[in-house]
Amino acid sequence: MVEEDIKFIETQHIDLTDVEFKGRVLDIGGGGEGIIGQLKGERVVASKRRESELIEAAPGDYLKIVMDAKELKFLDESFETATAxxxxxxxxxxxHKKIFQEIYRVLKNGGEFVMWDLTMPKRDIRSKNYYGVNLEVTIGEKKNSTGYAVPWKKEQNLKYYSNLGKTIGFKILEQDEINEAFYIRFQKNR
Ligand SMILES: C[S@@+](CC[C@H](N)C(=O)[O-])C[C@H]1O[C@@H](n2cnc3c(N)ncnc32)[C@H](O)[C@@H]1O
Incomplete structure (x- = not known):
């Protein structure tokens, strides 16, 4: 991935200082900066597909585990909270559908799935091949600056994920657009 081939949008600012989670937290795709691990420490299990990414992840009190979110190894109803x-x-x-189904399965009834992600428009033929964002994440006094970029192969936004969650059976407790990023808090409520 070369810098010139990435469409970087302006820096997005996300403040997690007052974010609350119930109980034990399964962080899908955690590691990297380990933002959720930094936020909630030993209550967090961070799962990623590749061991190398977890070894390189920011140190912290959270537990790191190699696991594909399409096939979570946890029993049904194991967590009060999942995050992405x-x-x-x-x-x-x-x-995405399989990942949502697996998250739904491992959440307890009343449990919540909280996600943050990026609004990504449709790519056209003249667009760059990658889409990326620099993030400034605030947790209390601490500011983390990080960047995420992916091959620009899909279009995604808040509506897409809220609809997907609803088709799986989640209720939406909260949703918010933060410039070109968004946040959704789903609940499993049978
Ligand atoms: C870069 S991290 C996102 C930032 C990270 N949450 C943090 O706190 O810094 C996203 C990771 O999710 C992982 N991922 C994507 N699909 C996955 C899946 N099906 N199961 C587990 N991890 C997955 C990717 O390997 C990628 O490294």
């Missing part, structure tokens, strides 16, 4: 912080932009569209 700028993870689903990295997964192919074809995998």
């Amino acid at each position: 912080f700028f993870t689903l932009m990295y997964a192919p569209l074809l995998d």
Whole structure:
């Protein structure tokens, strides 16, 4: 990936200082900056597909585990909370439904799935091959600056994910657009 081939949008600012989660947290695609691990420490299990990415992940009190979100190894109803912080932009569209179904399965009844991601428009023939964002994430006094970029192969936005969640059976408790990023809090409520 060369810098000139990435369509970088302006820096997005996300403040997680007052974000609350219930109980134990499964962070899908955690590691990297380990933002959710930094936020909630030992309550977090961070899962990623590749071991190398977890080894390189920011250190912290959270537990790191190699696991594909399409096939979570946890029993049904194991977690009060699941999170995906700028993870689903990295997964192919074809995998999203299975990932949502697996998250729904491992959540307890009343449990919540909280996601943040990037609004990505449709690519046209003249567009660059990658789409990326620089993020400034605030957790209390601490500011993390990081960047995420992926092959520009899909279009995604808040509506796409909220509809997907609803088709799986989630209720939407909260949703918000933060410039070109968005946040959705789903609940499993049978
Ligand atoms: C770059 S991280 C996102 C930022 C990260 N949450 C943080 O706090 O810094 C997203 C990761 O999700 C991982 N991922 C994508 N699809 C996945 C899947 N099906 N199962 C597990 N991890 C996945 C990718 O390997 C990618 O490295």
